[in-house]
Amino acid sequence: MPELPNSPEQVSSVFRQFDDVDFLLILGIAVASYLAIVTSRWCATWLTGRLPTRFRFYILPWIPLFRILFVLTAISQIVPLVIEPTASNLFAVFGAASVAIGFAFKDYVSSLIAGIVVLFERPYRVGDWVSIEGHYGEVRSLGMRTVNLMTPDDTMVTIPHNSMWSSAILNSNGGRRDMQCAPKFYVSPTHDGDHVRQKLLDVALTSTYLHIDHVPVVVAKQLPWATQYTVRAYPFECREQFAFITDLTLRGNAALRQIGIKLLVAPPSITQSAEL
Template sequence: MGDFGFKDTFSSITSEALLEALIVVVAASFLIMLMQRLIPAFAGKVGGKIRLYLLASVPLLRLLIIVLTIVTVVPILVEPSFENMVAVFGALGLALGFAFKDYANSLIAGIVTLYEMPYRPGDWIEVNGQYGEVRSIGTRAAEMVTLDDTVVVIPHSLLWDTLLANGNDGTDNLMCVAELFLDPNHDVARIQNLFRDAVFTCPLTKTYQPVIVTVSASDEAMRYRLKAYPLEPREQARFISDLTARAAAVCANEGVRMVSRQLIAPA
């Protein structure tokens, strides 16, 4: 009883069994690597919802391959009896619990992520002040690429106690906002209508989605916010720049002075 049955559990392991298990693990690893390269590459050539669906399938397929690999390898190494399975998975659970506590925490959070899907590959999210597109979701962490092309690694364990903002939530609709601050002495209704027309003239605007121009007043300036949806979420930086330039051109044509945001006193 001193060895808890481990000697009998692993007595069936032979060099042939180890070689067979190694072949299965190598084949599964190669399949995962191939899948993680081909699917995103193909998704990059298509747009819209198809791209998002393809990117979202990568972590699910990877998890499926890992589970099937474990289910295949364990019976090769250990005689598949109830006692042996309890001994193997019990020992594995204890090892993970003590030696890889933080990793196991992120791993469990990763499984929850795949189930609840608070973010998926292709989603634009903000976590701890970092904003970008989710490029991939691993078992421990997700990779996000910011607008400045910086890769940020987000451990899944952050899900437990961190607020997460998702801009498009698995769709290809991502609202963008261009802000301008204007001198208060102007025809607000006219400028608001001209800004709205300018948004529709932008070739990147998804015209079948709502286009909204809001305005609010302060002592120093009128704050305009041009809200619209780009054709592709990845075009958001260029889209906001284009809207800002078009709105600035409207101001120049109408003789309305733009005010620097830095000159506006905080409320």
């Protein structure tokens, strides 16, 4: 096994002489890598804006992969320009760098490794609607270390990838363009269940946001204080989920009142537990 340099003379023999280093070429490689990353991101965004919506989930996830490839390519080109490209020198430099980085940037490196895992296991990708550590939103971009979520209230949340080691990730659509929405209705137990279920089903079937490839389903559940009806249906596009839920809720409440059904409000304890 090659020995690590332990004297100034050995260290100086690892690196090239200052006059031999082509700093202009190194700068050119770094700039070219940066321009390649920016260009690939712009091209992907440009394509998704002109192709049908469904292609967004296939094109955008490649952006972070190309970014890593460009960075690794730049590093592989720059390192031989700075050190003498021998096996012992490469082993010495990368070994020392690994130890230093491991101690100084443990959490940062953990996030980078998690980012690589995300690229292959794909627990979330650009365009997915996910919940991570209590934050729910659309995945707008995947960096090498973090994921950016845009929440429903238009707030950008940045979360390190290494949060996947210790917390669950809830993915609502898993790379698909549609997702299930499930607004709930609470009514007095003294009612005609078939009539209520049919009314809510009619409301879902006549919604302008409904994805017709998925048949809506109404599920009833008896609670101690009310009967809960859940309308499980899919909007045509994930970004329409809030408009879809609003439409089902308002029209569903109106339809139930029209047939004389008494609507109930969930107790505070139920509401608080659902928000946690």
